[in-house]
Amino acid sequence: MVWPVLRTFTSCLRATFNVRAIGSLSASFQLTDEAIFSDEHESMRRSLRKLIDQHINPYVDDWEEAKSFPAHQVFKKLGEAGFLGVSKPTEYGGLGLDFSFSAAVAEELGHITCGAIPMAIGVQADMATPALARFGSDEMKRKFLAPSISGEYVACVGVSEAGAGSDVASIKTTARPAATGDDLIINGGKLWTTNGGQADWMCLLANTRAGDPHRNKSLICVPMNTKGVTISRNIDKLGNWASDTVEVALEDVRVPKSHIIGEEGKGFQYQMMQFQEERMCATALIVKPMQRLIEQTVDYTRNRKAFGRAILDNQVVHFRIAELQSELEALRSLHYRCIGLYIKGRDVTPLASMAKLKAGRLVREVTDSLLQYWGGMGYTSEVEVSRQYRDARVLSIAGGADEVMLSIICKSMRTLPQRS
Known part of the structure; x- marks a missing residue:
């Protein structure tokens, strides 16, 4: 048993x-x-x-x-x-x-x-x-x-490009059959590549043939030490400082065709599947920091006094923190429901998109509101709330921007206008 x-x-x-x-x-x-x-x-x-x-x-x-x-x-x-x-x-x-x-x-x-x-x-x-x-x-x-x-x-993901972030179908990187041998020749570049500076291999999305942009792409395993793979630059970011983010150039990079993941031409579909787990992961990563910041702020405002009483004793403060805690619990419930359905084999694309949308917006609201209650201390690098204020902003951008999440939700509701 x-x-x-x-x-x-x-x-x-x-x-x-x-x-x-x-x-x-x-x-x-x-x-x-x-x-x-x-x-x-x-x-x-x-x-x-x-x-x-x-x-x-x-x-x-x-x-x-x-x-x-x-x-x-x-x-x-x-x-x-x-x-x-x-x-x-x-x-x-x-x-x-x-x-x-x-x-x-x-x-x-x-x-x-x-x-x-x-x-x-x-x-x-x-x-x-x-x-x-x-x-x-x-x-x-x-x-x-x-x-x-x-x-x-160490692995990295190569999807976004200078002209194609959330619009995955519009990527320009190509992987064409070599003139001789059973290899692919990759040309293009990838941007916003987390782990890229230390990665041993990249899960790369590239166009392997012409035609429908949703059916002409493949995911390819590319060793980062392959000739023609170079780090163009390290990107200096607003937040997430400890994580290296780079731009990768790919010039006549030769890899075996056997490095294609699954079926050739199904890379877009595979990447969309990966996005489900990526977006649930992104939501999960931010739940605990928000709870911790709320608890830290309660302790800080209870002990910090202004005009003769604790900051927390002001109704505008303790009511606002109660609102934020309630919003966090609502997000947590949505996230757990999404997980529960996913492990039962359900397509949770709309729910995962809703959870990521809500997480990205809520963490901005939480960090901004709580930082205010820390006063001048909140504007320093000495407390976690200021670090999370910087770091968490990317959640509404990476892995599909808020606007992409809204489009996915609208599509599931059949309210998205049809393209002419």
Whole structure:
């Protein structure tokens, strides 16, 4: 029986980082919508929290100042503990669990006291690898997926370009058959590439033939040390300082045609599928920081006095914080419902889009409102609220801008105007 076994593993998890012990769980294990996270999820989250407290959070300030973090070192720690392949196949080093466990891990990554490192980890676990795990050949999974799960490799995603961000169909990068041999020749460039400066390989979206822009693209595994792949520049950003973001140039890059993930020409569809998990991951990453900022602000305003009384005692302050807490709980419920339906095999594209839209807007509202209550201190780099104010702004832009989320929602409602 599953549950007694799970209870045994739970007791083991409390004493160790290594969550691989529960990798024998059936991948078909299901939870009800009312109980998204079980004791086993919580044990996994506690293990991750312990790892973060020992190996990540003590160094965040230094990494932020350096505007870089040692991705291979951090990912190796996470990979050894099983956190980079929670829902990936066991034969390639994953735990083979359902996506609810990945969502629990993504949410716990919010325990990290900046946005940059959770985002970099999210790219590795939930953005660059889902299509490869689902559709890739055994050869490609062993070459790229397995070392990404173990943390030996760092992965990045190559979708956005200088003239094509949220409009994925309009990308210009091409991957054409070589004149001789069974290779592809890639030309073009990618922008806003998280992890790109340290990545070992890229999950690249490119046009592999002419025709319908929704049916002429393929996802391709591209080693970053391949001749013709160069880092054009490191991008200086408003926030997420510790995460490297680069522009990548691709000039006559030759890779075997066998590096195409799944079927040639289905890259757009595969990428849209990846976006579901990416957007649920993005929502999960921001839930814990918002809760933490609310709690920090309550403590700060309770102890900070102005005009003879605590800032928190002003009705405008404690009512506003109550409103923000209520909005966060509404987002959390939407997010958990989305996960519950997804692990049952439902298409949650509209719900995932709604959750990401709400998360991006709410975190801007939360950080802006709470920063105000910190006064001058909130305008310094000494408190987390100012860092999250910078870092979280990208949520309404990356992985599909708010306007794209609204278009997807309108399409599901059949209110989107038809193109002539």
